[in-house]
Amino acid sequence: MPKPILxxxxxxxxxxxxxxxxxxxxxxxxxxGEAMKExxxxxxxxxxxxxxxxxxxxxxxxxxxxxxxxxxxxxIKILKEKTVLPAVCGRVCPQEEQCEKxxxxxxxxxxxxxxxxxxxxxxxxxxxxxxxxxxxxAPTGKRVxxxxxxxxxxxxxxxxxxxxxxxxxxxxxxxxxxxxxxGIPEFRLPKVIVEREIEYIKKLGVQIITSFVVGKTKxxxxxxxxxxxxxxxxxxxxxxxxxxxxENYNGIYSANxxxxxxxxxxxxxxxxxxxxxxxGKRVxxxxxxxxxxxSARTALRLGAESSMIIYRRSENEMxxxxxxxxxxxxxxxxxxxxxLPVQYYADxxxxxxxxxxxxxxxxxxxxxxxxxxxxxxxxNFKIPVDVVIVxxxxxPNPLITTTTPGIEITxxxxxxxxxxxxxxxxxRVYAGGDxxxxxxxxxxxxxxxxxxxxxxxxxxxxx
Amino acid sequence: xxxxxxxxxxxxxxxxxxxxxxDIAEKVLPGQFVxxxxxxxxxxxxxxxxxxxxxxxxxxxxxxEVGQSTFYFGSLKEGDEISDVAGPLGKPSEIEHxxxxxxxxxxxxxxxxxxxxKALKNKGNKVISIIGARTEELLILKKEIKQISDELCxxxxxxxxxxxxxxxxxxxxxxxxxIKIDRVIAIGPGIMMKTxxxxxxxxxxxxxxxxxxxxxxxxxxxxxxxxxxxxxTKFACIDGPEFDAHLxxxxxxxxxxxxxxxxxxxxxxxxEKDKKRxxx
Ligand SMILES: Cc1cc2nc3c(=O)[nH]c(=O)nc-3n(C[C@H](O)[C@H](O)[C@H](O)COP(=O)(O)OP(=O)(O)OC[C@H]3O[C@@H](n4cnc5c(N)ncnc54)[C@H](O)[C@@H]3O)c2cc1C
Ligand SMILES: Cc1cc2nc3c(=O)[nH]c(=O)nc-3n(C[C@H](O)[C@H](O)[C@H](O)COP(=O)(O)OP(=O)(O)OC[C@H]3O[C@@H](n4cnc5c(N)ncnc54)[C@H](O)[C@@H]3O)c2cc1C
Ligand code: SF4
Ligand code: SF4
Ligand code: FES
Numbered sequence: 001m002p003k004p005i006l007x008x009x010x011x012x013x014x015x016x017x018x019x020x021x022x023x024x025x026x027x028x029x030x031x032x033g034e035a036m037k038e039x040x041x042x043x044x045x046x047x048x049x050x051x052x053x054x055x056x057x058x059x060x061x062x063x064x065x066x067x068x069x070x071x072x073x074x075x076i077k078i079l080k081e082k083t084v085l086p087a088v089c090g091r092v093c094p095q096e097e098q099c100e101k102x103x104x105x106x107x108x109x110x111x112x113x114x115x116x117x118x119x120x121x122x123x124x125x126x127x128x129x130x131x132x133x134x135x136x137x138a139p140t141g142k143r144v145x146x147x148x149x150x151x152x153x154x155x156x157x158x159x160x161x162x163x164x165x166x167x168x169x170x171x172x173x174x175x176x177x178x179x180x181x182x183g184i185p186e187f188r189l190p191k192v193i194v195e196r197e198i199e200y201i202k203k204l205g206v207q208i209i210t211s212f213v214v215g216k217t218k219x220x221x222x223x224x225x226x227x228x229x230x231x232x233x234x235x236x237x238x239x240x241x242x243x244x245x246x247e248n249y250n251g252i253y254s255a256n257x258x259x260x261x262x263x264x265x266x267x268x269x270x271x272x273x274x275x276x277x278x279x280g281k282r283v284x285x286x287x288x289x290x291x292x293x294x295s296a297r298t299a300l301r302l303g304a305e306s307s308m309i310i311y312r313r314s315e316n317e318m319x320x321x322x323x324x325x326x327x328x329x330x331x332x333x334x335x336x337x338x339x340l341p342v343q344y345y346a347d348x349x350x351x352x353x354x355x356x357x358x359x360x361x362x363x364x365x366x367x368x369x370x371x372x373x374x375x376x377x378x379x380n381f382k383i384p385v386d387v388v389i390v391x392x393x394x395x396p397n398p399l400i401t402t403t404t405p406g407i408e409i410t411x412x413x414x415x416x417x418x419x420x421x422x423x424x425x426x427x428r429v430y431a432g433g434d435x436x437x438x439x440x441x442x443x444x445x446x447x448x449x450x451x452x453x454x455x456x457x458x459x460x461x462x463x
Numbered sequence: 464x465x466x467x468x469x470x471x472x473x474x475x476x477x478x479x480x481x482x483x484x485x486d487i488a489e490k491v492l493p494g495q496f497v498x499x500x501x502x503x504x505x506x507x508x509x510x511x512x513x514x515x516x517x518x519x520x521x522x523x524x525x526x527x528e529v530g531q532s533t534f535y536f537g538s539l540k541e542g543d544e545i546s547d548v549a550g551p552l553g554k555p556s557e558i559e560h561x562x563x564x565x566x567x568x569x570x571x572x573x574x575x576x577x578x579x580x581k582a583l584k585n586k587g588n589k590v591i592s593i594i595g596a597r598t599e600e601l602l603i604l605k606k607e608i609k610q611i612s613d614e615l616c617x618x619x620x621x622x623x624x625x626x627x628x629x630x631x632x633x634x635x636x637x638x639x640x641x642i643k644i645d646r647v648i649a650i651g652p653g654i655m656m657k658t659x660x661x662x663x664x665x666x667x668x669x670x671x672x673x674x675x676x677x678x679x680x681x682x683x684x685x686x687x688x689x690x691x692x693x694x695x696t697k698f699a700c701i702d703g704p705e706f707d708a709h710l711x712x713x714x715x716x717x718x719x720x721x722x723x724x725x726x727x728x729x730x731x732x733x734x735e736k737d738k739k740r741x742x743x
Binding site: 217243270 | 486487490500504505506507531532546547548549550551552679680682683684685686687689691696701715718719721722723726727729730732733
């Protein structure tokens with residue numbers, strides 16, 4: 001057996017100094033030669049631990065072997081057996097926590113670049129002019145409504161359409177895609193890619209109705225009269241604030257608003273596009289997750305002289321993906337760890353100009369296993385700022401649950417489901433994705449959708 | 464969907480559209496609004512539903528051209544389609560039998576107060592309406608509101624129609640005359656609603672205002688529409704837009720409304736230069 005190669009084939013990227021001036025994607029992706037070389041690093045392990053690390057159980061050695069053999073068409077086919085969004089997952093999955101974490105090679109060196117290879121296959125497919133549309137069985141005559149068009153909604157719509165059911169997605173915003181469109185920035189996930197994946201799902205016969213706010217335009221109970229089953233995939237879209245003095249001053253945004261303006265409404269193209277955004281010189285982002293990294297890196301690209309991450313724990317506890325943190329550092333984001341804002345100050349016109357913070361230290365681990373931040377007395381200090389982005393988390397929007405009698409929610413405000421089936425407490429209503437799990441990841445949202453697809457399918461068959 | 468079935472110019476700069484949308488027409492109640500986006504590069508703006516077709520086929524929007532989006536919107540013609548109309552959003556007005564209600568509309572605020580007057584009247588309230596504008600031209604829905612109100616007072620800042628002065632003067636007059644008022648509903652510019660609130664507060668007359676902060680989605684996902692009510696942050700699009708006036712921080716509302724003044728000017732200039740690409 002040849003000796004394993006311990007390093008990933010490197011990927012070329014836009015230089016940090018260049019990329020902070022544009023919104024183009026940062027990594028360029030593998031060319032076929034690089035992909036084949038990387039694919040050949042895979043040991044084709046018999047037990048394939050990598051598969052257990054993937055929430056949708058992609059046949060990882062299978063699709064990688066096809067790449068290694070130069071049969072790219074086969075590789076994308078294998079991927080699509082388990083995921084309708086390979087171009088998305090290859091880019092945004094926290095691979096270091098999932099498939100690549102358990103890769104055999106990770107024990108002795110770098111794991112196989114599973115994400116990059118997944119992305120490669122999807123890119124290869126995109127440049128072939130034709131996409132294979134699988135053969136769809138005869139219509140069953142059953143109708144399913146899906147609420148929300150994020151990864152969970154798109155996944156279940158694709159799955160059920162391929163089983164011959166009639167699926168309609170209802171989306172509150174004017175464009176489908178959920179967080180993939182309004183939240184994750186262009187430089188990390190180009191919107192043409194998301195649009196392409198959505199086109200594919202439409203080709204499977206799924207209808208998408210936008211600007212339809214379930215709970216307002218129609219309630220779940222009203223939809224139940226027209227549909228045999230409903231899958232709620234409305235995400236976790238309600239932004240949290242810290243409720244500290246001055247948080248409503250001008251210039252202070254939720255990450256949701258900031259990123260929605262920038263991505264969905266294309267404010268970085270203002271005034272050619274109509275929606276404005278405040279381009280701060282000194283921007284502070286509160287939080288340490290992907291959402292915070294995306295906001296801080298967006299601020300840089302909008303021209304900030306200083307873009308800061310303010311995080312109350314230390315670097316080790318930061319929940320953001322590793323690649324995100326590395327990119328943010330390369331781009332010159334300033335990290336202020338163990339720091340917590342306690343109050344904002346403003347000028348006479350109500351514009352934020354200063355942020356008062358307090359220093360923290362780490363105490364005992366809490367229930368999540370992370371060490372609890374504790375504030376240090378009299379450690380207050382001020383940071384001058386002109387834009388602040390609060391990225392401390394989101395929970396599900398109560399718009400649906402408050403208008404749906406009989407649907408139970410948890411203490412966290414998520415919809416209560418049976419994890420094995422996706423069933424809610426209300427008959428014929430299922431849920432999955434962030435609305436059921438709380439803010440999580442794209443691939444987990446897809447995993448929950450897949451489970452619900454199976455139980456909805458069996459419900460419809462027995463009806 | 465969303466076809467403009469009828470366009471009417473109510474006064475220079477104020478337009479009325481009947482927009483085809485069955486789903487919203489069937490559902491909407493007084494006090495609720497829609498978020499529209501006129502074309503692909505457009506911004507999302509909220510507009511109150513001013514009226515509904517009895518056959519539930521269309522909704523009526525009345526808007527004033529104040530900046531780039533509303534000017535562009537106003538240039539659309541009968542038969543054109545609006546890219547996106549989402550709604551009905553916000554909580555409906557509280558419509559009960561209160562007794563005597565004074566309904567006040569200032570400027571373009573006359574449009575959103577109109578369906579509330581209608582609904583209150585249908586519930587058997589006595590409705591005294593006060594409407595006002597800067598000048599006669601801008602006074603909309605005079606006839607319609609006169610028809611459904613028990614009493615109507617009209618003011619203009621320049622005295623070109625009705626009494627010279629502000630709508631708030633008329634409210635003060637009614638209070639001084641000793642008329643027992645059970646509820647005031649006031650919709651208009653921030654400063655007008657604040658003045659009204661200051662007038663009714665000492666008399667403990669329940670006063671409802673409809674707040675108009677800047678919005679993006681209108682469904683509770685962005686927090687652009689944050690307002691302060693009784694010291695607590697609320698999202699006007701889902702918790703409101705109507706709130707108890709005596710608990711509202713109007714100064715904050717007015718400051719936040721000016722957040723994009725500079726950008727709004729820039730946007731308007733680029734519309735005038737016709738640099739914008741408009742496409743569906
Ligand atoms: C900025 C940001 C960066 C992220 N980065 C990553 C990353 O790098 N990797 C990763 O794996 N995960 C990441 N995540 C998390 C990931 O995006 C989510 O976990 C995932 O999108 C959840 O999918 P979903 O389908 O449950 O919901 P969403 O993607 O939130 O979609 C829900 C959809 O439902 C719609 N909706 C809501 N209410 C209604 C209603 N009443 N009627 C109709 N439609 C409604 C919404 O408008 C939305 O389009 C990130 C999240 C954010 C915000
Ligand atoms: C719940 C609600 C109901 C409304 N109903 C009506 C109505 O029935 N008729 C009507 O004429 N107007 C109504 N408005 C106000 C209307 O939304 C604004 O006039 C419009 O958005 C202005 O956009 P613009 O680009 O033309 O002007 P701009 O030049 O952008 O701004 C002019 C003014 O409008 C405000 N504004 C700008 N963008 C927004 C936005 N996205 N959301 C809210 N306000 C904004 C600004 O604070 C500014 O004071 C309503 C507002 C709210 C919040
Ligand atoms: S979907 Fe995500 S977790 Fe699964 S193999 Fe692809 S990158 Fe890994
Ligand atoms: S664990 Fe790693 S090396 Fe083994 S099959 Fe999976 S990807 Fe290949
Ligand atoms: S407009 Fe976005 S939360 Fe109200």
